[in-house]
Amino acid sequence: MNETTTTMDGRRAALTRMAATAAALTLPLLASRARAHTDKPHAPKAGPVVKEQKDWGIAGDAKNAKRSIAVGMADSMRFTPERIEVRQGETLRFVVRNTGKVMHEFVIGTKAENAKHAEWMVKFPNMEHDEPYMAHVPPGKTGEIVWTFNRAGEFEFACLIAGHYQSGMVGTIRVAPAGKA
Numbered sequence: 001m002n003e004t005t006t007t008m009d010g011r012r013a014a015l016t017r018m019a020a021t022a023a024a025l026t027l028p029l030l031a032s033r034a035r036a037h038t039d040k041p042h043a044p045k046a047g048p049v050v051k052e053q054k055d056w057g058i059a060g061d062a063k064n065a066k067r068s069i070a071v072g073m074a075d076s077m078r079f080t081p082e083r084i085e086v087r088q089g090e091t092l093r094f095v096v097r098n099t100g101k102v103m104h105e106f107v108i109g110t111k112a113e114n115a116k117h118a119e120w121m122v123k124f125p126n127m128e129h130d131e132p133y134m135a136h137v138p139p140g141k142t143g144e145i146v147w148t149f150n151r152a153g154e155f156e157f158a159c160l161i162a163g164h165y166q167s168g169m170v171g172t173i174r175v176a177p178a179g180k181a
């Protein structure tokens with residue numbers, strides 16, 4: 001009898017200890033979860049444009065664009081103009097107009113980067129891509145991008161839509177080193 005009581009008390013004590021331990025483990029977890037929830041903004045804020053340095057430049061600010069270049073894209077798979085001269089450090093605004101009846105895009109990059117990307121576009125034609133150095137323009141519409149050419153060299157602008165790049169829908173951007181004419 002005595003022994004049973006002791007055992008039961010012991011068991012109760014053990015259960016109480018377990019409950020206490022569980023509470024100790026659970027409470028900080030709940031607290032941190034509650035805090036995390038409180039800190040979370042109710043609507044996601046639109047973050048600033050991520051500016052990632054690329055071999056062919058970096059995303060630019062419209063206010064720094066002193067020159068605007070109109071580029072035409074046609075179903076003949078040609079850009080107008082096909083060659084653009086830039087000075088290193090210059091920020092350009094490209095106003096890209098699709099005069100055709102199919103989708104076209106204007107993608108700035110190195111020759112190697114565009115070629116690699118174009119290959120992916122053939123394998124996965126519906127691949128979604130959107131970067132500050134590209135504009136996807138539906139027929140009859142105009143797209144705009146602002147890009148800072150802070151690296152000198154010869155680059156490309158291309159339409160990477162499957163078949164277009166392969167048909168020669170490519171132009172050249174030459175960025176002259178700063179300080180030289």
Ligand SMILES: [Cu+2]
Pocket residue numbers: 077103104105159160161164169
């Ligand atoms: Cu195209």
